[in-house]
Amino acid sequence: MEAYKTEHRHFIIFKPFGYLSQFASNDSKQQSKKFLGRLHDFPEGIMAIGRLDEASEGLLLLTTNGKMSAHINSQKVDKEYYAQVDGDITEAAIAQLQTGVDIRVEGEMYSTKPCKAFKLESIPVLPKRAKKIRDDRHGPTSWVSITLNEGKFRQVRKMTSVVGFPTLRLVRVRVGGIHINTMDAGEVIEVTEFDL
Template sequence: MHKHYIIYKPYGYLSQFTYNLKRNKKLLGELYNFQAGTMAIGRLDEDSEGLLLLTTDGMMSEIVRGKKVEKEYYAQLDGIIDNEAVEKLKKGVEIGFKGIKYTTKPCMASILNNVPDFPLRGKKIRDERHGPTSWISVTVTEGKFRQVRKMTAAVGFPTLRLIRVRVGNINLGSLQPGEVIDVESFIL
């Protein structure tokens, strides 16, 4: 019987269970006693937070990582993003991927008028002395390495904080950093 988990990956954790390099890293296995054979579906980099799905079912992993399942992120940006930059994001921007230039697929993007109410992050981002920030929502169906961060930087607004809030129909909801929910299946 396969196991499925919904977690809020905290800042500073790797989306993996083993790490063979010498530096100490925080790993997902420290958050919960996952069943043997559990794998993260996609990844969030060490500096990113939010919704992460895990499963023991390789076929489910393939479905979720597919191009039909939307992944929505909230990004706190350095500076006040404008509509022109958001329109560029929507149409696709050129980023680097594996040493070559890549144009992202069209996506959904919008400015968030209210600051999202997320738990404070363990490591402070910065304060108002460094200038204003803004928040956007970006929804993609692809997942290149650090894609959303590269996209916002490409339009002149580097990402300061990145939180995945939705995968398909599954939302982060009221989960808190490090919280894990064991579910029967994923309804995407």
């Protein structure tokens, strides 16, 4: 992708658990929610490129350039997620994820596109989550990597649930060529461009 170099500002952040992928709300019901503006003094006009739901964590790109945001969203850039699932995920379930499953999106059935999915052999090194995940006394868990270039609402969670292994923790670790590497939850890095 062609790099964007303008007067606009761009940020890479690690969205923590419990935060909304927005900066404020006029909705009185959301006044107690945590917004991204708590993490950094972002410039006016900042927006998230794509979203992570409140319970999801990880890599989020922010920009003041609406055209860039639309361009990245329209390019179907790969997004990789690590999902901790309830149970020891099977090869059959992984194969289902890879070929696509039927999930409900806005009340309609939707068939997910084929994707990359595999079981992680070891627990990934990630920042501690603000809210504890249940421990192994309640049964085994396992981790799976899922890479998508589409982004339906709560898609990964719906996909793992359909194949019988509900998601307990979901972390986006990569968008295109940008990886969280050793970023900590809540960390904000300003960049001159997004190298996707």
